[in-house]
Amino acid sequence: MKGRDWDLFLNKVHSTIALDAHLLAQFAELKIGSTGFLALARQCQQATKMDIAHWKIFRRLDRLWKLLCYMRYAQARTSEGRFCECGVYKGYSALAMSQVMMVDEKDLPFRELWLLDSFEGLSEPSEQDRVQDSMPQTAVVKGYFAAPLEDVRQRLSGFSNVRIQKGWIPEVFTALPDGKWAFVHIDVDLYAPILASLEYFYPRLVSGAVVINDDFGSSLYPGAGKAWMEFFQKVGKGYAILDSGQAVYIHD
Ligand SMILES: C[S@@+](CC[C@H](N)C(=O)[O-])C[C@H]1O[C@@H](n2cnc3c(N)ncnc32)[C@H](O)[C@@H]1O
Structure with missing residues (x-):
């Protein structure tokens, strides 16, 4: 069983479990500085009113944890370079990133976090994003994941390092300041904007910078993996594919 059938099966099985007990067992011990990861994730979920389906609840938290760990890695290993997230939606991951950037901030260089x-x-999805006929097509259409900018602005208003830029990738890149980047989270799902993000940021990375993509092997968004394979084959560099489904590149 795989793909959508597997997701539906997980949804059915997980609908009967004591979810909180499983979340505590898996995540209660994880901390970033003195910040408890599970409490942080719950707070971000509540603040953004994100409804996370049962079939992907563990994966979503695994991904958030990995995202924050790699961000901390880049924060500690680089002394310059801005941070960026491409694909913000309601600000769930952006809120978590913003909060974690404040942990130990006195000992770390100030960084802007750009949210695009x-x-x-x-x-518009391209031919590369075409999914199998058995998959739900509703999540792979232009306009899916629209979220009001003002809500996101409000949610992130307490963070002085956050810069929010509305616009389509790749055109929105012209609004970015010149300079280097130390951390890029790409979560735009589709082949063309993922490839364009890699092409924009790669030549602007500092040594030790991290680029992390939310999807790699997703059957709902097959264009993500295609964009990564194509780009990194072209530049001749390797990247990790995590069990969580993310792909990660560390710049040398
Ligand atoms: C999966 S959501 C991001 C989820 C978010 N990182 C979170 O943790 O909740 C994908 C986002 O990518 C944005 N997006 C997709 N294609 C885009 C493009 N070409 N230019 C700008 N934004 C795009 C959508 O508006 C949507 O908010």
Whole structure:
């Protein structure tokens, strides 16, 4: 069993479990500085009113944890370079990143965190994003994941290092300041904007920088893996594919 059938099966099985007990067992011991990871994740979920389906609850938290760990790695290993997230939606991961960037901030260089999104949802999917007929097509259409910019602005208003830029990738890149980047989280789901993000940021990375993509092997968004394979084959560099489903590149 795989793909959508597997997701539906997980949804059915997980709908009967004591979810909180499993979440505590898996995540209660994880901390970033003195910040408890599970409490942080719950707070971000509540603040953004994100409904996370049963079939992906563990994976979502695994991904958030890995995202934050790699961000901390880049924060500690680089002394310059801005941070960026491409694909913000309601600000779930952006809120977690913003909070974690404040941990030990006195000992770390100040970093801007740029948040880029159309705030009008996905761009037009291409041929590379075509999914199997058995998959739900509703999540792979232009406009899916639209979220009001003002809500996100409000949610992140307490963070002085956050810069929010509305616009379509790749055109929105012209609004970014010149300079280097130390951490890039790409979560735009589709082949064309993922490839464009890699092409924009790669030549601007500092040594030790991290680029992490939310999806790699997703059957709902097959364009993500295609964009990574194509780009890194072209530049001749390797990247890790995590069990969580993310792909990660560390710049040398
Ligand atoms: C999966 S959501 C991001 C989820 C978010 N990182 C979170 O943790 O909740 C994908 C986002 O990518 C944005 N997006 C997709 N294609 C885009 C493009 N070409 N330009 C700008 N934003 C885009 C959508 O508007 C949407 O908010």
